[in-house]
Amino acid sequence: MRYLQILLLLISIVFLTGCAALSSAAGFQRAFIPFTSDGRASIDITPLAITLGLDNDEDGLALDHGGDVDTVVVSAGDPPQEARRTGNNVALPSPDGNSVADSYMQFQVDDSRLFGGRPTSHVLLRIDYLDQGTDSFRIQYDALPSATSEGLFADGGTVFKTGSGEFRTATQVLCDVNFANRTNGGDFRIDDEQNGAETVRYVEITLLPPADTTVYVDNFGANPFDDRPDSEAIQAALDQTCSGSRILFTSGGGDPAYRGYFIDKTLFLSGAAAKHDMVYTSTLPFDHAVLRATDDLKGPVVHLYARSRVFNPGAIDNITLRAIDVFGNREARQCFGADGVANGDDDNWGSWLPECDIPGDSWCTAANILLNGAMDWEDPAQNYSARPEWWSTGIVVDDLVSAETECGTALGLSGAAAVIRDVRIDIAGDHVHAPGCAYTDPDGDMGGWSDGITFAGPEHRISGNEIVNSSDIGIVFFGGRDTLINNNTVRVTAGNYGAFAGIAAHAWVFGNNSGLEITGNTVTSAGDSACGGLHTGIDLGPHMWGGGCVGQASPAAVGNAGVCGPEPVPPGGASCGGGPCQVWNYTLSAAPIVLRDNQVTGAHINYLIEGVDGPINAANNSSTTPQLSDWESARDCDGVSWGPLDFVAHHPSRPGWTDLRVHCER
Numbered sequence: 087m088r089y090l091q092i093l094l095l096l097i098s099i100v101f102l103t104g105c106a107a108l109s110s111a112a113g114f115q116r117a118f119i120p121f122t123s124d125g126r127a128s129i130d131i132t133p134l135a136i137t138l139g140l141d142n143d144e145d146g147l148a149l150d151h152g153g154d155v156d157t158v159v160v161s162a163g164d165p166p167q168e169a170r171r172t173g174n175n176v177a178l179p180s181p182d183g184n185s186v187a188d189s190y191m192q193f194q195v196d197d198s199r200l201f202g203g204r205p206t207s208h209v210l211l212r213i214d215y216l217d218q219g220t221d222s223f224r225i226q227y228d229a230l231p232s233a234t235s236e237g238l239f240a241d242g243g244t245v246f247k248t249g250s251g252e253f254r255t256a257t258q259v260l261c262d263v264n265f266a267n268r269t270n271g272g273d274f275r276i277d278d279e280q281n282g283a284e285t286v287r288y289v290e291i292t293l294l295p296p297a298d299t300t301v302y303v304d305n306f307g308a309n310p311f312d313d314r315p316d317s318e319a320i321q322a323a324l325d326q327t328c329s330g331s332r333i334l335f336t337s338g339g340g341d342p343a344y345r346g347y348f349i350d351k352t353l354f355l356s357g358a359a360a361k362h363d364m365v366y367t368s369t370l371p372f373d374h375a376v377l378r379a380t381d382d383l384k385g386p387v388v389h390l391y392a393r394s395r396v397f398n399p400g401a402i403d404n405i406t407l408r409a410i411d412v413f414g415n416r417e418a419r420q421c422f423g424a425d426g427v428a429n430g431d432d433d434n435w436g437s438w439l440p441e442c443d444i445p446g447d448s449w450c451t452a453a454n455i456l457l458n459g460a461m462d463w464e465d466p467a468q469n470y471s472a473r474p475e476w477w478s479t480g481i482v483v484d485d486l487v488s489a490e491t492e493c494g495t496a497l498g499l500s501g502a503a504a505v506i507r508d509v510r511i512d513i514a515g516d517h518v519h520a521p522g523c524a525y526t527d528p529d530g531d532m533g534g535w536s537d538g539i540t541f542a543g544p545e546h547r548i549s550g551n552e553i554v555n556s557s558d559i560g561i562v563f564f565g566g567r568d569t570l571i572n573n574n575t576v577r578v579t580a581g582n583y584g585a586f587a588g589i590a591a592h593a594w595v596f597g598n599n600s601g602l603e604i605t606g607n608t609v610t611s612a613g614d615s616a617c618g619g620l621h622t623g624i625d626l627g628p629h630m631w632g633g634g635c636v637g638q639a640s641p642a643a644v645g646n647a648g649v650c651g652p653e654p655v656p657p658g659g660a661s662c663g664g665g666p667c668q669v670w671n672y673t674l675s676a677a678p679i680v681l682r683d684n685q686v687t688g689a690h691i692n693y694l695i696e697g698v699d700g701p702i703n704a705a706n707n708s709s710t711t712p713q714l715s716d717w718e719s720a721r722d723c724d725g726v727s728w729g730p731l732d733f734v735a736h737h738p739s740r741p742g743w744t745d746l747r748v749h750c751e752r
Contacts, residue, residue: 129205133212134195135290139168146196147289150272155192156180162216162285163253169216169287172278191286192275195265200293202266203230208297208328211242211258213276214288217250221282222394222440227274230264234474235401237264242274243325243358244395246440253287258358261297261328297328302369303335303347310336311343315380317351325357332365335375335410346376346413349387351438353377355457356391360401367408374486379415379454384436386453386494387412390478393449394439399460404480407457411487414454414496416513416527421452421493421534428452434492453494453536454514457481459501461543464641466598466661468544468567470502477502477543483509491515492527493534496556499541502566507549511538515557517584519752520716523617526555526582535586537562538576542595549573555583560609562587565596565643565671571604578611578688584618584716585611586751588689591679592628593671594636597644597662600677600700604684611688611715619715621751623686624707626679627671627697629737633749634697639667644699646670652724652747654737656699670737673700682706690715691728695735696748704740709733719750 134146140159142149156178157170173188207230225242245256265273278284307319327333338344355366368375379387391399423432429445430436434452442450459478470477478501488496491514515536516527538553542564548571553560560576576588588609593599611620628634635650639662646654646668659672673679678701685708686692692709712730720728726747735743
């Protein structure tokens with residue numbers, strides 16, 4: 087609030103105030119917008135407001151009626167006050183006598199003050215609402231048209247109620263308002279989402295100058311030099327950013343008092359609505375700002391967006407996260423509670439938003455960074471350019487550290503045409519599972535394994551990263567075409583550290599992996615042979631993982647639909663059909679998978695191909711000193727056993743490689 091007051095004061099100093107005639111009629115008429123002497127439209131910062139009741143007090147805002155936007159007058163609060171309530175999909179009495187079910191409260195803005203995005207497209211919306219029930223309402227508005235959207239009924243964010251019974255105030259910055267009477271004749275509306283009626287007593291719009299392109303989270307109350315939680319202040323900054331912004335976190339600058347930002351609630355980078363062309367970074371790129379998970383943080387430290395607030399994540403594009411280090415507090419946080427289930431009961435699974443209602447949902451796991459954007463799961467061709475609204479594109483993760491991840495993943499990403507480069511992953515989860523072995527994480531969450539980098543989708547570039555002691559897979563790819571994984575280093579260090587694979591391509595999501603290249607990577611393991619170690623160095627195909635058999639396949643997966651066996655016939659690119667399936671990695675003959683110039687040392691099986699449907703070009707791959715690991719199933723997997731091996735290929739077999747069925751990962 088202090089920041090807002092200062093901002094409005096600055097607006098009043100810098101911008102000339104314009105005067106315009108207002109009308110108290112049900113709809114305002116278009117009028118001339120005044121300009122200053124230099125040709126700029128002047129901004130009148132006097133709020134446009136409406137107080138709702140039997141006789142609405144309109145001052146630049148008018149309430150619509152008719153169709154599905156009729157409301158009813160109520161008395162609510164303590165002391166009671168007049169307000170208006172939406173219909174929650176029930177037809178309310180209307181001046182025009184219509185019987186349409188009502189779910190909206192719709193408003194018109196005085197056209198003489200704001201029309202067509204002029205004199206500004208940047209406004210602050212305030213809504214005083216009755217916090218009754220625990221349902222939600224959504225803001226929708228007429229936004230400026232863009233290359234990808236007409237701007238009709240644009241998403242302005244969601245408000246969740248807490249059931250306090252009090253009137254509360256929700257504020258939301260809208261960055262691209264058009265307000266040209268295109269929301270069924272209005273400019274913006276409140277959607278009760280048919281999950282509970284909304285009672286509103288006051289609405290206000292304040293015109294703001296064009297949004298600052300640089301936003302400092304410290305200006306909203308965050309402070310990396312104390313030990314108090316910073317999430318609410320940072321989220322307030324994130325919620326009020328506009329597309330095209332650069333969000334800065336303060337670097338330590340060598341100050342011994344620097345503590346970093348303490349994150350007690352997941353940070354949702356996109357804020358309350360989908361945004362694009364955003365950069366999140368440090369004030370000193372060579373001196374990374376630090377985000378630290380607190381003991382009580384539920385869910386990941388950083389999420390790309392909140393699925394309860396953003397319904398169109400395909401509009402989240404060109405997001406860069408750079409030069410920020412994230413520490414997940416692995417020793418204090420827990421993947422599972424005493425009941426052994428990730429459900430928020432004595433563990434760190436969950437969210438501060440109503441995001442998590444199915445225990446074990448990976449969206450809510452105690453991960454570090456989840457940049458899971460939109461993907462069209464039903465498009466086997468992964469043609470993101472043809473349907474951009476279904477894909478998040480252009481995510482870049484560059485020059486950061488993700489350390490001490492509890493479980494889930496240290497860095498998750500999905501979408502199209504993303505880049506992950508120069509990232510260091512330092513300890514993620516705990517691999518230990520053999521009886522009698524000491525945990526590397528004191529909480530001992532057996533099964534709370536964590537990938538280093540988990541990603542899916544087409545045309546990604548994963549390059550120059552270092553992954554140290556991830557407990558599940560160092561770099562795991564869930565499928566997509568024309569993706570490059572090159573020049574990465576994956577290491578398992580001495581002691582009880584271990585992993586199931588160093589680099590793995592498992593097409594659980596997208597079966598078409600044509601054009602996938604895994605080149606120039608280095609994978610090494612020095613883990614204990616009984617309590618740690620690395621099961622496979624580089625693994626192509628999902629059959630090591632229970633034969634690749636799933637009960638509900640992704641719609642874009644390739645495999646043997648409805649059947650699962652120890653010696654399946656290659657499906658020839660056939661779809662799984664979304665049901666039970668034995669999944670394969672598929673590649674077209676014209677775009678084979680390339681496995682070249684890699685070096686693997688010290689894994690139980692240094693290279694494993696098992697479950698690839700299509701050609702593989704493998705050349706100049708080095709295998710050194712395979713060694714035993716804690717791979718329990720290597721002693722007996724459906725009657726098959728194996729010791730240390732250099733090159734193994736089955737489904738398909740390869741000349742010079744050992745032909746061995748390996749259908750057990752544990």
